[in-house]
Amino acid sequence: xxxxxxxxxxxxxxxxxxxxxxGLFVTCLADLIRPQVAFAAVSLxxxxxxxxxxxxxxxxxxxxxxxxxDRANSIxxxxxxxxxxxxxxxxxxxxxxxxxxxxxxYPTLFSKDMRWARRAQxxxxxxxxxxxxxxxxxxxxxxxxxxxxxxxxxxSCTGLRELLxxxxxxxxxxxxxxxxxxxxxxxxxxxxxxxxxxxxxSDISTxxxxxxxxxICNSDAxxxxxxxxxxxxxxxGRLRRDNKKARVFxxxxxxxxxxxxxxxxxxxxxx
Amino acid sequence: xxxxxxxxxxxxxxxVRTALNDVNLQRAMAKAKSGFVDKRLEAKSALPExxxxxxxxxxxxxxxxxxxxxxxxxxxxxxIENGGxxxxxxxxxxxxxxxxxICKASGARTVTKGKSMVSEEMYLNPALEAVGMEVxxxxxxxxxxxxxxxxxxxxxxxxxxxxxxxxxxxFHEHHSPLGYTDxxxxxxxxxxxxxxxxxxxxxxxxVGITGANFLVAETGANVIVTNxxxxxxxxxxxxxxxxxxxxxxxxxxxxxxxxxxxxxxxSATGQEFSAYTSIYSGPRRPEDGxxxxxxxxxxxxxxxxxxxxxxxxxxxxxxxxxxxxxxxPVYGAIGGHAYGxxxxxxxxxxxxxxxxxxxxxxxxxxxxxxxxxxxxVCPVHIPLSDLLLKHRTEQHERKLTSATSRWILTAWTWLVxxxxxxxxxxxxxLWTMNRISRGSGRLxxxxxxxxxxxxxxxxxxxxxxxxxxxxxxxxxxx
Numbered sequence: 001x002x003x004x005x006x007x008x009x010x011x012x013x014x015x016x017x018x019x020x021x022x023g024l025f026v027t028c029l030a031d032l033i034r035p036q037v038a039f040a041a042v043s044l045x046x047x048x049x050x051x052x053x054x055x056x057x058x059x060x061x062x063x064x065x066x067x068x069x070d071r072a073n074s075i076x077x078x079x080x081x082x083x084x085x086x087x088x089x090x091x092x093x094x095x096x097x098x099x100x101x102x103x104x105x106y107p108t109l110f111s112k113d114m115r116w117a118r119r120a121q122x123x124x125x126x127x128x129x130x131x132x133x134x135x136x137x138x139x140x141x142x143x144x145x146x147x148x149x150x151x152x153x154x155x156s157c158t159g160l161r162e163l164l165x166x167x168x169x170x171x172x173x174x175x176x177x178x179x180x181x182x183x184x185x186x187x188x189x190x191x192x193x194x195x196x197x198x199x200x201x202s203d204i205s206t207x208x209x210x211x212x213x214x215x216i217c218n219s220d221a222x223x224x225x226x227x228x229x230x231x232x233x234x235x236x237g238r239l240r241r242d243n244k245k246a247r248v249f250x251x252x253x254x255x256x257x258x259x260x261x262x263x264x265x266x267x268x269x270x271x
Numbered sequence: 272x273x274x275x276x277x278x279x280x281x282x283x284x285x286x287v288r289t290a291l292n293d294v295n296l297q298r299a300m301a302k303a304k305s306g307f308v309d310k311r312l313e314a315k316s317a318l319p320e321x322x323x324x325x326x327x328x329x330x331x332x333x334x335x336x337x338x339x340x341x342x343x344x345x346x347x348x349x350x351i352e353n354g355g356x357x358x359x360x361x362x363x364x365x366x367x368x369x370x371x372x373i374c375k376a377s378g379a380r381t382v383t384k385g386k387s388m389v390s391e392e393m394y395l396n397p398a399l400e401a402v403g404m405e406v407x408x409x410x411x412x413x414x415x416x417x418x419x420x421x422x423x424x425x426x427x428x429x430x431x432x433x434x435x436x437x438x439x440x441x442f443h444e445h446h447s448p449l450g451y452t453d454x455x456x457x458x459x460x461x462x463x464x465x466x467x468x469x470x471x472x473x474x475x476x477x478v479g480i481t482g483a484n485f486l487v488a489e490t491g492a493n494v495i496v497t498n499x500x501x502x503x504x505x506x507x508x509x510x511x512x513x514x515x516x517x518x519x520x521x522x523x524x525x526x527x528x529x530x531x532x533x534x535x536x537x538s539a540t541g542q543e544f545s546a547y548t549s550i551y552s553g554p555r556r557p558e559d560g561x562x563x564x565x566x567x568x569x570x571x572x573x574x575x576x577x578x579x580x581x582x583x584x585x586x587x588x589x590x591x592x593x594x595x596x597x598x599x600p601v602y603g604a605i606g607g608h609a610y611g612x613x614x615x616x617x618x619x620x621x622x623x624x625x626x627x628x629x630x631x632x633x634x635x636x637x638x639x640x641x642x643x644x645x646x647x648v649c650p651v652h653i654p655l656s657d658l659l660l661k662h663r664t665e666q667h668e669r670k671l672t673s674a675t676s677r678w679i680l681t682a683w684t685w686l687v688x689x690x691x692x693x694x695x696x697x698x699x700x701l702w703t704m705n706r707i708s709r710g711s712g713r714l715x716x717x718x719x720x721x722x723x724x725x726x727x728x729x730x731x732x733x734x735x736x737x738x739x740x741x742x743x744x745x746x747x748x749x
Contacts, residue, residue, distance in 0.1 A: 026738065028687075030737060031736045031738055032701060032733065033731075035736065054741055056691075057690045059687040059690045059694075064680065065680050067641060067660065068663060069664035069667035070664075070677070070684075071664055071667070073681060073684035157640070157641075157642035157643055192640060194642070197637075197641075201284075202722035203287055203291055204601055204605060204638065206726040207291055208601075236730050237723065237727030237729055238727045240712075240727075241727050266713075267710055267712040267713075
């Protein structure tokens with residue numbers, strides 16, 4: 001133990017001049033559906049002088065199993081994520097609900113296994129949601145992005161209530177030139193996504209996302225932003241089905257100035 | 272087992288569909304929703320120490336639950352000292368027969384009732400009617416649902432699912448024979464008409480039955496909070512007063528009561544205090560001018576004691592304020608009746624499987640987005656959404672979920688634990704979806720995804736996943 005702590009102190013002294021390493025947990029939705037969110041996250045982290053690593057052995061955080069009450073399979077996935085991200089200083093996740101899974105749920109999975117419980121806690125302690133990390137941890141200044149238009153913001157439930165993310169995205173958006181933020185009525189009310197809930201209880205889910213889209217339309221904003229792709233896919237899916245004009249982006253895309261291409265669910269040859 | 276769950280699933284989904292298509296319900300719920308939320312927030316904001324009081328309220332309830340036997344015995348002692356009787360009921364059936372016996376022994380014909388969810392839990396009204404009693408609900412909301420032949424859809428606002436027009440129709444139908452032939456439509460006129468009809472009932476009742484928001488161990492008193500005063504007339508006018516309560520309602524002292532009352536009304540209706548807070552501690556004493564001749568308390572267990580010391584003990588802190596219902600988006604969409612039993616919303620979804628059996632309500636813990644708003648507003652910090660997740664785990668372990676869904680989760684876990692293979696496999700649907708969408712950016716149908724695509728487009732995935740782009744284009748990352 002003593003030798004170990006001496007070594008770790010030496011390591012820290014040695015590392016103090018080198019940039020902090022950040023492991024990007026891409027999330028399966030960003031990986032498969034909206035890679036631009038992950039590229040935006042990399043660009044933002046690099047502009048904050050972080051050395052970004054993307055461990056190859058990652059896929060999903062395990063929420064579908066976890067939220068279905070399947071602990072055995074959740075544990076398997078958690079162990080893999082814990083191992084893949086063991087040698088970075090921080091883990092950053094462009095999603096509140098996935099970050100919460102790593103940070104608050106994994107440590108509850110290993111009540112009977114002290115060794116893994118410790119490792120899970122270590123991962124939990126260094127895991128951050130992207131906007132929280134950029135605003136609180138590295139205090140990112142000088143965001144070089146511009147977006148002329150009125151945006152509104154949907155607060156995803158898990159980020160809002162479990163990770164207390166509310167001010168951080170709003171503060172960061174203030175740095176985007178031309179962007180005017182108009183608050184969304186009931187921005188803290190669930191959009192009805194809820195992962196598998198949206199398929200299993202689609203009638204209720206549809207009712208909730210319809211309410212959300214009504215408020216978005218009432219806000220008259222050109223764009224709706226958020227920090228969780230699950231919610232954004234749900235909202236964009238409903239807006240597109242109803243041919244509503246509001247465009248949907250992940251906040252990372254806006255902060256990284258990657259809004260020239262099509263918005264979520266929009267046709268490829270967008271104007 | 273999976274057969275049971277599939278039958279209930281259909282029933283639940285049917286009730287949900289009916290609720291979502293019920294125009295009156297949707298109108299009534301839309302009206303009620305923001306009112307409760309805004310008023311609570313206002314009340315909370317006006318009391319800076321609200322969150323500290325919540326912590327104290329939680330601690331009081333936790334202390335009681337750790338010493339429940341002691342406080343119940345102390346409470347019983349005090350009730351007897353005050354001249355009252357305490358009856359212990361293991362389950363609903365036993366409680367009903369105790370109450371029916373008390374009514375019969377006192378020669379009662381008419382019973383008035385103050386609002387009591389625990390009596391709904393016992394199915395008390397039909398049990399009393401079966402032994403020849405006429406039962407009259409005196410809480411306005413309860414009275415409305417009784418006239419409609421329904422059960423409450425909300426634990427503090429039983430008729431929240433009804434529009435004023437529906438109430439007008441109900442009153443007109445039931446009050447015309449009593450001489451109230453004018454069709455009244457305004458809120459105040461409706462209340463006055465009900466008041467006038469009920470007044471006669473209060474005077475003629477033989478037995479009054481109320482619930483209890485709290486039972487105070489140090490004095491043997493029961494406490495009820497109402498906004499209509501009906502509880503007082505039910506408690507004090509008839510010659511017999513019966514209090515029904517779950518065993519978890521006991522608290523140590525009046526000082527604790529003052530803490531709990533400060534969070535109760537604020538969380539429930541956004542009031543600082545409800546209009547009436549009444550404390551009753553037994554039958555009429557010689558020096559009292561009024562009050563009942565006999566005072567009975569029926570304490571119901573019905574599964575509560577088995578929650579003690581277990582994973583769900585915190586649910587017994589519940590003070591039935593209804594804040595979790597008022598803030599639940601699912602409750603707001605489907606109303607209380609769709610939940611299938613008397614306790615709806617988040618607290619009901621936690622409680623129903625515990626009191627009625629895990630296989631009795633497989634859908635309830637799942638029909639939740641885990642948005643956590645219930646947990647956020649609970650005045651006694653019950654981690655409601657965590658308990659719902661706990662239920663899901665319990666269901667999974669008891670194999671109450673379908674074999675197919677469990678198999679899919681295992682197969683999917685197998686796949687995601689092999690990231691390179693996963694990347695290769697996922698490339699197939701990505702390629703296919705892009706071909707089909709032809710640059711439109713959206714899909715109107717995806718296999719096994721009709722639950723989504725019947726009402727929403729599915730945004731088209733990228734041609735190539737992020738990880739494949741990262742590792743192929745930027746070789747330096749290898």
